[in-house]
Each structure stands twice: as C-alpha cells, then as structure tokens.
Amino acid sequence: MGITIHDVARRAGVSISTVSRVLNDTTAVHEDKRRSVIEAAEALGYSPNPAARSLLGKKTGGIGVLLPHVGGEFFAELLNGLDEAAHASGHFLVISTSYRHRDEFNAAIRAMDRRVDGLIVMAPELDAEGVASILSSGNAVSFINTLVEEGSADVLNFDNFGGALALTQHLLGLGHRRIALIKGPSGAWDAQERVRGYRAAMAEEGIEDTASLEFEGEYTSIAGYDATGAILEAVPQPTAIIAANDDCAAGVLSALSEAGVSVPHAVAVAGFDGIPSTQYTLPPLTTVRVPIGEIGYRAVSRLAARIEDQEGEVATQYETVPVELVVRKSTVAALPDSADLGAASTG
C-alpha cells in the first residue's frame, strides 16, 4: 500500500537504519548518504507510519479532550483556545463530548487509551472518586473547571465563587434586595460555587435565608425560560434575576419580554460566562466574563509541557483564574420598592 521506510532505503541505496537515523536526526551519517535519503524520502512522499511509531512506545501526538455536552458559544470559544494551543505545540485534538456519569467518562477514557499522550478534562459534575479513576488511568491530565484536590493534578478553574459574589454585590449595591437566583445543574461543582458566592454576598447584607429566592435550573435558555415563569409568580416578586449562565439568561429575557415585564426597569437580569452574544441581547446583558479561550489555550500548553517533560518531576499547578464583572444595561438601580415603602411608612 503505502510507502514504507524500506522503499526509501532501497531507493537511496542504504539500510533502513540509516533512513531512520537521517529522518529522526539521531546519529551522524555521511553527508552524501544523508542527501540521498532526504531526496528519496521527498521523491516518494514518505511519511512514517504513526502506528508503528507509537507501537514502540513513542508519543502519538494526540491530546484527548473530554467535555460535557457541548452547546453554544462557550464551547466554541473553549475549543478555539484548545485547538490553537494544540496547533502551536504540534498536537492534534481527539474530542469526546456528552459525558456526565462516571462510567461514561471511564468508557471514553478507555477509548482514548494509548491513542493520546494526555487528557484535557472538563467535568464539573464529576466527584472525587471519578477524578481519582481518571488519574489512575496513567495519563497526563489537565483539568478545567473541575473539583480536584489540590496537588493531585494540573487544574485550571475559573473563579465561579468570586464571580457570583461580585455579581450579587453589584446588584445589592444597586439597591436590589430580592435577588432571585436560577441555579445550574445540582450535581455540578461550578454551579454550586456560584450558589455559594451568591449566598455569601446576600449574607453580607444580612439576608441569610435565600431559599425562597433560589430556583432550579440548567445551563440552557429553556431552563431560564421555565424558571422565569416560577419567579414571576413569587410574592413578593424579585427585582433582579441572576441566571445560571448567559444561555439561561437569554431564556429569562425572552420570558420577561413575552410577559411584558420591562428589563431592566421592572426587573434587572444578569448572566454568567460573558459569551459574545450578550452584547447583542435586549438589553445588553450584565454578566461575568470568563476568559475561557485563554483557559483552554493554557490548559493544552501546560499539558503539552508535561507530556514533553520525560521525568515527570514538575510540580502540579492549581490555579483559579480570575473573572471579570461586565456591567451592561440589563442591570440598573432598583425602583423604590413598594414593600420597603410600606415598611417605611408604617415605621
């Protein structure tokens, strides 16, 4: 079928060992032989069989990427970052998505076993045991946005807690008190962190019991749409809504618009992630920008370095990447509140 090293050797009039040496630049060979080997290889369009190479324990050149169900701009941005870094370090990307349960993860990892040199894993829904079983696969791993014990692997998380805290503080600073939160998937670590940030900010203002302000949700616009229905029925009605993420916020905006509730004047709305389209919603959305492309880039770069590092003696890094509050027109000061006014007039 294909051109093999034997064909090159025959054409160049040398042994296959010599061809290998020239092509891998591993030992000195006489200049004239070297030339004819290169000439022969080019003429025949030879390229080494990757299977034969990796059979000898060489690198495959692949980086495996395991992601939860991919949707929306967030993942497009992430993938762009991953791919750019992979390109830069001479790797290719093997991608698998839609993993939630531990055994699905394990199956995917087994499928990638010995086909890749390392793994990028983003699995906010994975528990400690799941993480452990990934680590025990013997692969080099870089985690993104996943709950991993510090020191056990390279981790690049973004500051879900801090982002939610800052966002909630922003709304509190605008005078909002009844701030509804649409929560993400209950099993997801990043969602839990955002809830924690929200509660911390609320508690700072003396609002300890937020149970009636928290609504179940997902990272989808449908979930935002549905949750908004419940929020609008709450009494007294919240004056602000923090969505699980930007996609969810889009559903909130849509539901509010249908219900004839004006944003931001009747209700303020905020998202999370900072995807590009938040600039173009009606009104433009206040959100928390996550540098997800950059995170992807750095995760791959770091993984590539670790793969290169034969000795494996580089310490693991755990990093929480800062996020940035982006205030747009969807959040303004709360109206003088009828409930508060009532309280004031009776006082």
Add this chain to the structure above:
Amino acid sequence: MGITIHDVARRAGVSISTVSRVLNDTTAVHEDKRRSVIEAAEALGYSPNPAARSLLGKKTGGIGVLLPHVGGEFFAELLNGLDEAAHASGHFLVISTSYRHRDEFNAAIRAMDRRVDGLIVMAPELDAEGVASILSSGNAVSFINTLVEEGSADVLNFDNFGGALALTQHLLGLGHRRIALIKGPSGAWDAQERVRGYRAAMAEEGIEDTASLEFEGEYTSIAGYDATGAILEAVPQPTAIIAANDDCAAGVLSALSEAGVSVPHAVAVAGFDGIPSTQYTLPPLTTVRVPIGEIGYRAVSRLAARIEDQEGEVATQYETVPVELVVRKSTVAALPDSADLGAASTG
C-alpha cells in the same frame, strides 16, 4: 508497562492466538478455554493496543474533521451533530480547525494520515485543485458546504443560493428596494452562492445593478459593525441590510443601535444560519435556518457507512440540504420612501 495479550494468554493457560480468537470472535474455541480467556482478560483489565492493531491494516476508529476557523454557536451545533453520530457509530473525532489555504489543508491531512479512517471536510474556501488533492489522499471523505464536483465524493451542502434568494424575495415582498448586502469572505464558495441568490432575486425585480448595494464583509460581528458604518453613509440610504451571517448581523444591530437608527422601522436587518441567539437579539432576527447539527450528524453517518463498506462500490451522494426562512421582528414593510415619493411627484 501495559497488559498485553501475552499476559492474558499466560493467565488463561492458552496461546496468544487463542486469546485473539476469543476476543475477536473469529473462530470457534472450546467453551472452557473461551471462559478462562474472558475471565483472564477481565481480571487483568486487558484491552488491545490500538497501535498494534492498526499496524496490521485494521481500522483506527478515528474520523478526522477539518474545519475553517469557526466561532460561535454555528460551530458548537455542528460539532454536536458530528460527535453524536461518531458516538453512535463507535468512532472518535480528531479535530483540526483554522484552515484556509490549500497547503494548510494538506499539512493537516498529512497529520491525520493513517490515524483516521475517514475525513469530514468543511472548506468553503477550497478550490477544485485543493479538493482534488484531498481526494487523492486516499481517504474516505465527506464534504460539507464545499464546492465539489458532483460524483467525485460524498457531499452535503446546504442551499446557500436558495436561502439568500428566499430572504431577498422576502424583503422585496415587504416593499424594500434598496437592500444592502454585506458579503462574506470573497474566496468562500458559500458566500458567493449567497451573493448569487441575492442578485437573482434583485434581478427578478428588475434591479440588475447591485454594485452600489454590496459591501465587503466577513462572518464576524466586527465585520458587520464596520460595514454598517459604510452603509449608513450611502446615498440614498438602503432600507434593509442582509448580513453575511447571524454573527455579522449582530454587529449590524449593534452599530445601528449606536447610531440611533431604529430597527426594523428605519432599517430592516436579516442574518443567515439561524443560530439560537438570533431569538434573543433586539429585535429578534429574521434569518435563514440551516440544520447544521443534522448535517453534521448525517455527514458522519454516511462516512461511517462508507468506511464499513469494504468494497467501496457504493455510489457517492451529492445532496443540497434545504434551508428555511425564519421571519422575525427585524424585518417589516418598508416605509413610504422619500426618494420614491419624489419620483412620483415629478411624474
């Protein structure tokens, strides 16, 4: 290092040939040996080395995906479709993006050579010669949205021409005559098709010379933003704008909003692709919905079938997938036009 077939053979007390036979279910082996082989394989957690397997000319299980640099939701939706189908057919996805020039493409294909069983290629900017060189790589290939001579490969294009035609006809039907078009990348086949559809619709209305209505652009919101600046300076001013795609339309909306031009009353705006966020723009965007996830799914399914098909005697399919005009609030009837009124009063 890893567990090999020899370890399994030793534990089961048989030869490696027998292990291979049991695991691949290729020849009958005695039930008791079969049992102990399976037991041994499970106990040791054995899985065959993929490199050794593909070295013997077996399938790799990989499907390569070559895409231009794509951002945003379009990409995510495509990827979802690709991944779902890959999963369903037991393949994994090897992804490379950011290809424009023929030599970049060739480099990427060489990188995937013998690592994948087939290729999904979406390359609207590729010319016939580039397509030919991909085909000559000897891989099974499914093209998406690429200019390929019918019969030479499996192709799944969506109806760029028809979509642009319908969209332009829609605006003409609303009474618009000065319809500006922001064009996509000049080298891209899909962009050219959209221009062709636009021109065809305009010509039907007797508007043959559209040069002054066509503006250079890209598939990005920045390009839409910039082009809108030029469009607003045109005299007489267009009453409608067709953006290169939805991302581009988002930039148009943003620029018009900044300039204080009301949409849809002063200017109607339309996009192309039908990404989810077009539901949430201000106002919701009229667009052409492309079933890109489904196209991705089908491209992979078809490729998987072709890979399976040992004889290679299945005829290639060329299919143009229909698209759907989605009318939303960003396009309404043209106002009575001052230019037309002037012409009428002098007549």
Add this chain to the structure above:
DNA sequence: TGTCATTTTGAAAACGTTTTCAAAACTATT
C-alpha cells in the same frame, strides 16, 4: 483398533518503525 474427516490449537510470520549491537570503514598516531 485403525483410518479419515473435522475441529481446535499453537508456532511463526507479518505489519513498519526505532534502537541496540557489533562489524566495517575510516582517521590518526606511531
């Protein structure tokens, strides 16, 4: 029990590389 056909099995070749080892070809030194 001996012969023949059939089923089951293992040894060995093959896939295409890289790498080890030892031989061969030089070069320098005496």
Add this chain to the structure above:
DNA sequence: AATAGTTTTGAAAACGTTTTCAAAATGACA
C-alpha cells in the same frame, strides 16, 4: 605499515497484535 581509536553502517531484535499454516486432538465410521 600496523595499531588504536573513532565514526559510520547494517543486521536483527523489539513493540503487540492478527492471521496463516500446519500440527494435534477429537470424533465418526468401518
């Protein structure tokens, strides 16, 4: 010119499978 040292080279082993081939074991039948 012989020797020692160095550089360059090729043969062969190794990586982990699948598969071919022939041998061994089994079963059927006379």
